[in-house]
Amino acid sequence: MSPLRAKAPRSREKRLDTLGAWFGKVSVASKEFAGDEIAQRIRTFAQSSNDDLLYALRILSGIRNSVTIIHGPRGCAAAGLYHTAIGSNTRWIVTDLDERDTIMGADIKLRKSILALYHRYHPSVVFIVGNPVIAINNDDIQSVVEELHEELELPIVPVYVTGFSSQNAVSGYDTALHSLLKYLSGNTSTATKNETLNLLSVAEHPLDRKEAVDLLDIFGHELIIIPDDSAIDVFKSAVAAKASILLSPDAPEYLGVILQEKYDVPLIDVSRPVGVEGTGRWLKSIGAFLGKENVANELHTRKAAETARQIGGFSLKGLKVYISLSSANAFSVLDLVEELGGEVTGLTITHLDRLHIRQLDELTIRTPSLQIHVSDGQAFEEISILRKLLPDLYLGDSTHLGQVARLGIPVVSLESLAFVGYSGVVRLVRRIKSALANGSYELSLAKVNSPYQEAWFRRSHNWHIKQEVK
Amino acid sequence: MSHHLEKSRNSCALHGALQLFEAIDAVVPVIHSTSGCGVQHYLGVTRLSGGNDTFGSPPVSSSNITQKHVVFGGGSRLREQLKNTVKVVQGDLYAIVTGCSTEMVGDDIPAMAREGRDQDWPVIFANTPGFSGDVHQGYHLAVKALIEQLPDIVKTQEVIPAGLVNIWGIIPNQDPFWRGNLQELGRLLEGVGLIPNLLLGRDQSIASWKQVPGAVLNLVISPWGKLPAQLLEERYTIPSITLDGLPVGTSASILLRRLTEQLELDPIRTEKFITREESLLNYQLARLADTYYRAGFQREFALVGESAQVIGIGEFLVKSFGMLPGTLVITDNPPESIREEVAGRLATILPGYDTVVIFSEDQSEITDVVRAGDPGLILGSSLEQEVAVELGVPFLALSFPLFDRIVLERAYAGYRGAATLLEDMGSAILSCSNYINEAS
Structure with missing residues (x-):
């Protein structure tokens, strides 16, 4: 059966045993993931965190000439305004469901919206995005999609995110990618292959994509970048590619797997191109697949020397560094910090699953007692951990960096910093140098009270995380 | 639907x-x-x-x-x-x-x-x-x-100061200048001997909210303050003064005189305060004169924002600064019951001038109506920057969403807010590269 037959893919929890709440030593995590059964954890105290809807919007914000209709109440589209603020050209629409709509259903409203937007903007694609209200009501999006797709001869792509069916926002990437492939790739399961390469890039910084594209230029293959900043025809072209290259082994993984399973496009096994050595490994794996190892080696040697010159002997030696990032970023930045001579004292990662077994095993050999904390948006947990560790530097991309800085810890935000590739090392080093050169802002922030009760920091970091009872 | x-x-x-x-x-x-x-x-x-x-x-x-x-x-x-x-x-x-x-x-x-x-x-x-x-x-x-x-929940009695006034209708963040605006309103009330109960912002806590029933007056600054004022009138018979818009510039004087009359305050103190504040604002207006004429500040503007902002800022710019009200867009969906009145007030903001007033929160509709008005200056949210760039006219972001400015204490309300508005708007006009063309 085609993996794209279902409305949405299985959640990350079901597909990869993904955990969104966990705390302990890396060796324990490695052991747990070596087993067959992984118990889900739940929080009895939680703070806001991303959901699949938000992650799906990240992907859709990068599709050119598209209209995204969030078929729900107004607030579900708030993040659309944020994407506009940071440069997305997508047209964000909300159907503004009211109380009556939640009782009677709102497919007529959806139909009217699609028609009006089609006639106004002539987009190449319309996305219909689900949300809790539509999911609970079980609104019939599908028949509106099918009817109008035929009537307008326009690709209309429903994205069945719910906001609650997965505890891991990363499932939203899978759901969006599933729909994009299902509705935009055409029916040919095995197209005649050509020499193009797919660069699978999900919610990446434009400069990170540019770095990857510039590096891959050496192999002389035409690149298809998918899905970031792409037009919809790339989904058709991608199925005929020679191979797919992941820019991150996590976010676009589902896209790579489906392209391989359903369309026979080989997925090159690579890690994230972060850090000098990490970027070298990425290039060499691709070079090996293409039979162009020498080309990759030469480029790496040249770029590594150039980067070393640019960072001018900068070292993190003697400094303890805490990393709090999405999972693939965290593991790759950990390698980069070690490459720069720093010591990583702990990691907070958004989720942990079977895609990370290799990293867990490797770290278990190198630093078995390294603490791993799995959380998205749980500032209280992180603050609790950081108060004990008191690292010299914090590298993170969460929305609660201000709370971290209040502990007097120098902070570098990677939320909108491009740190992929060789140029990424130079950029990150520049930021780290600034953060370490003057910590006066953190000292100012430290004078403002914390929102948390002092006594609860004396408890273990995970007192409120329990195993889920099925 | x-x-x-x-x-x-x-x-x-x-x-x-x-x-x-x-x-x-x-x-x-x-x-x-x-x-x-x-x-x-x-x-x-x-x-x-x-x-x-x-x-x-x-x-x-x-x-x-x-x-x-x-x-x-x-x-x-x-x-x-x-x-x-x-x-x-x-x-x-x-x-x-x-x-x-x-x-x-x-x-x-x-x-x-x-x-x-x-x-x-x-x-x-x-x-x-x-x-x-x-x-x-x-x-x-x-x-x-x-x-x-x-x-x-909180049964302890607060000592309620005499002359306490609750302020309603300013919604945090939806008015990006809410902190500064509340502070300035508080300053105005203090100027005539009242005690402001700002309720929101720094140092405003449950203690402030416990004092609410003991206030002598509710000051309503936008249509959204009417409901709380009404609830308090029913429960505690607290009277209200209702404004449709922010008091910006000399409309603050009208408010202060109303307060003085209704609460029987010392009129001499009030007039002294008003004279001092107006004289300072007039001094600032005079300092701008050379630039105003040289750079052709006087032009038709489009203003996009919540009703309290459009009324308050719009009236100040038209009635004290010679600006021409081209297109006024109200984005906060005020209740149907007051729309006619608001639209009527704004349509005649400059008697005899053809002013377009619409109620909309839909970006495509707002952009269309602003573009059609072909204004020489756009004041709105950061979303209106795109049409300002398209038309090549000066632009000042002052309503929500505001994602290209930092606002900590800034205010556009009151006398001081009026001067700040002129600083920001004047700077926007001067820094727009084609202002010379606009002026010619």
């Missing part, structure tokens, strides 16, 4: 309630909804309003319900979350706010709040599903919850 909205700037009721509760010291909102609601609020509202909230992060407590709770109910999850929030997060008051999912599932929120109170926790609740309305509705629901439920 409502129409779909493009780039809606009014978010939802849950987010409006969060904006209110987060603006009061030591009030801890407890979101009972799916995990993303708080993040949507942070990304789509807090981050887009010229700065950040005090915690510099999304709300600190959220039940993050999952599939299981959607199927079997989320009451027990809320009970657990509330219990642990009280333990972990410092607060004088915990305010449960709900999202669409838990309301559709039918969780009994009042019962959960009651359970909390039985444990002696200071807990209130507001049912705020996004499908019940926009941020303004959320502001109403949250204020109503405080007015109605607080007396049952």
